[in-house]
C-alpha cells in the first residue's frame with residue numbers, strides 16, 4: 001500500500017492493529033505533509049521497529065513528472081503512474097494564490113462530446129495517493145504552497161467516489177496539507193446518486209455542476225450522461241443539496257459557438273436557475289481537436305453574460321488559462337498518446 005493514500009483515521013486504525021498508539025498517525029502525517037520527508041527512515045520520533053514495520057507495509061512512491069510546460073500564469077504537468085498510465089494536472093497562478101486542477105481517473109467514460117478527456121475511455125480509477133501525489137510533486141517542484149484545489153482534471157470524480165473522498169480528507173486534514181474545505185472544489189457532470197451521498201458528507205467543499213445546456217434536448221446531445229440523469233431530476237437534487245448543506249453551488253456553462261450561446265439559451269438558463277442559490281460560471285471553450293466545436297466570440301460571451309445579469313442571475317466569466325500550452329482537459333495526455 002501507498003502511505004499517501006491513507007486518511008489519518010485509517011492510519012490510526014493501522015497503528016492500533018499493530019499494537020501501537022493512535023497518535024503515531026499524527027506524527028506520520030506531520031512527517032509526510034508538514035516536514036515533507038520522503039523516506040520512512042526519517043521519521044525520527046518513531047522507534048526503529050515500528051519504522052521497519054511501516055517500511056514493510058507501505059511505499060512512498062509518487063507520480064513521476066514526464067513533461068512540464070510552463071507559462072506565465074499556468075503550468076501543465078504530465079505524470080506517469082507506477083503502471084505507466086498517464087494523467088495531467090494544471091497549476092494556475094491567481095492574484096489570491098495558487099490553485100491546482102487534479103485528475104481523478106485515467107481517461108473518462110462520460111463521453112461529453114466537446115471534451116478531450118473522453119476521447120480516451122476510462123482505463124481505471126486513480127487511487128487516493130495518486131491524487132495526493134499530484135499536489136505533493138507540484139509543491140515540491142515550485143517550492144510554494146498551493147491554496148486551493150479543483151477536481152476538474154481528467155475523469156469524473158463522482159465515478160471514483162471513495163478514493164476522491166479519501167483524497168479530500170487527506171488534503172483537508174489539519175495535520176495534512178491543510179487545504180481548507182472551502183478551497184476545494186469538486187466538479188461533476190451530474191451523477192445524481194453520488195451528489196446525494198455527497199450532501200450527507202461532513203466536509204464543506206464547493207460543488208460545481210457541468211451544466212453546459214439549459215434544456216434536455218441540447219444537453220443530451222452534448223452530454224450523454226443527461227439521458228441517465230435528466231435536467232429536472234438533476235435540478236431537484238441540487239436544490240436538496242443546497243438545502244441540506246447551505247452552500248451555494250456553481251453552475252459551469254461552456255459557451256460553444258452556435259450550439260448553446262444564443263440569447264434564447266441565456267433566457268432558458270435563467271428560468272431554469274431562478275430562485276436557486278447558485279452562480280453561473282461561463283467558460284470560454286478551450287478549442288481542442290474536436291473540430292465540430294468552436295469557441296464563442298467575445299461579443300457573444302458578453303451578450304450572454306449581460307442577458308443573465310439582466311435576469312438577475314449571478315454570473316462570472318472564467319479567466320482563460322493556458323490555451324497556449326494545451327491545458328484544456330485531457331489535451332496533453334491525448335497529444336502524447338497519439
Ligand code: SAH
Pocket residue numbers: 110112114115116151152153154155156157187188189190209210252254283284285286287288328329
Ligand atoms: N467530469 C467532471 C470534471 C472534469 S471536467 C465534470 O464533468 O465536471 C472539468 C470541466 O471542464 C467540466 O465543466 C468540463 O465540461 C469542462 N471542459 C471539458 N473540456 C473543455 C474544454 N475543451 N474547454 C473548456 N472546458 C472544458
